[in-house]
Amino acid sequence: MATELGPVSVLVERGKAVRILLGVYIQPAEFIDPFKKQLDEYFNGSRKILDFPVRIEGSRFQKRVWEIVRRIPYGAVITYGEIAKVLNTSPRAVGMALSKNLLPIYIPCHRVIAKDGLGGFSEGLAWKKFLLKVEGAVL
DNA sequence: TTGTTTTGTCTAT
DNA sequence: ATAGACAAAACAA
Numbered sequence: 001m002a003t004e005l006g007p008v009s010v011l012v013e014r015g016k017a018v019r020i021l022l023g024v025y026i027q028p029a030e031f032i033d034p035f036k037k038q039l040d041e042y043f044n045g046s047r048k049i050l051d052f053p054v055r056i057e058g059s060r061f062q063k064r065v066w067e068i069v070r071r072i073p074y075g076a077v078i079t080y081g082e083i084a085k086v087l088n089t090s091p092r093a094v095g096m097a098l099s100k101n102l103l104p105i106y107i108p109c110h111r112v113i114a115k116d117g118l119g120g121f122s123e124g125l126a127w128k129k130f131l132l133k134v135e136g137a138v139l
Numbered sequence: 140t141t142g143t144t145t146t147g148t149c150t151a152t
Numbered sequence: 153a154t155a156g157a158c159a160a161a162a163c164a165a
Contacts, residue, residue, distance in 0.1 A: 061148065080160055084147085091160035093147035099159050100149085112159080120159025128159095 001032070001040050005130050008043075010035040016055040019102040022123040042105065045134060048074040050106045058100060061089075065097035072111045075135040079115050095120065105131065113139070 001008055009026035011019040017035060026032075034052065041047030056063065068083055080091035080098075087094070098109040099122055110131040113119045118139075121128035132139070 059149080084160080089148080090146040092145090092158065093149090093160095095159040096148055096157090097159095109159085114160060116161095118159090122159075125159095 001036055001043070003043055003130065005126055008039055010039075013055060016053040017103065017106065018055050018057075020104055020106060022104060022127050039105070043134060045136075052106075054103060054106060056103065056107075058097075061087075061093070062097040062100055065094055066101060066107045069098070069101075069107050069109055069112060072108055075137045077111045077113050077132070077137055077139065080112055080119060081115055083112065111135075111137070 006023040007025035009021045009024055010017050010032050011021065011026060012034070015034075038047060038050050038052060042050060056066065058066065064087060065083060068086060072078060080094045083094045084091045094112070098112060099120070101107050101109045101122070104110065104123060104127075108131075110121060110128045118125060118128060
C-alpha cells in the first residue's frame with residue numbers, strides 16, 4: 001500500500017508482524033496481505049486500532065515504555081516527560097526506548113511529543129506529522 | 140529567547 | 153567498568 005509519503009511494508013515471521021517499515025517497499029507482496037487491509041483502513045481514517053499478531057522484542061524497560069504508548073488513545077498525544085514520570089525515569093530514556101520501536105503505528109510512538117515541539121521520529125518527522133494528521137490530533 | 144546542566148538507558152569499547 | 157550518544161526537560165540569564 002502507499003501513502004502520500006511513500007509505501008508501507010510489514011515484515012512477517014511465522015505469521016507475526018515483527019517490523020513495520022514506513023517509506024520502504026519489501027517484496028514479496030503476499031507477506032503484506034494479512035496486514036494490508038488494516039493498514040489501508042488506518043490510513044483512510046476508518047480504523048483506529050491495529051489488531052494483528054506481533055512479535056515484540058526489547059529490553060524490560062523498552063517493553064514498559066511501549067506498553068504505556070500502546071494505551072495512548074487514538075488522536076491523543078502525551079509528552080516524553082509524562083511517560084518518564086510514570087516510570088520514574090528521564091525523558092531522554094523514554095525517547096531512547098521509542099527510537100528502538102520497530103512497529104510504528106501498532107505501537108503509536110507518533111503520539112509522544114516533546115513538551116514544546118514535535119520531538120523526533122525514526123522514519124522522519126514528515127511521517128509523524130502525517131500520522132497525527134490522519135488521526136486528527138490537536139497539538 | 141539562547142545556552143548549559145541534568146538525566147536514564149543503550150551501545151561499544 | 154567506562155565513555156559517548158540520544159526522538160527531553162528544567163533552569164539561568
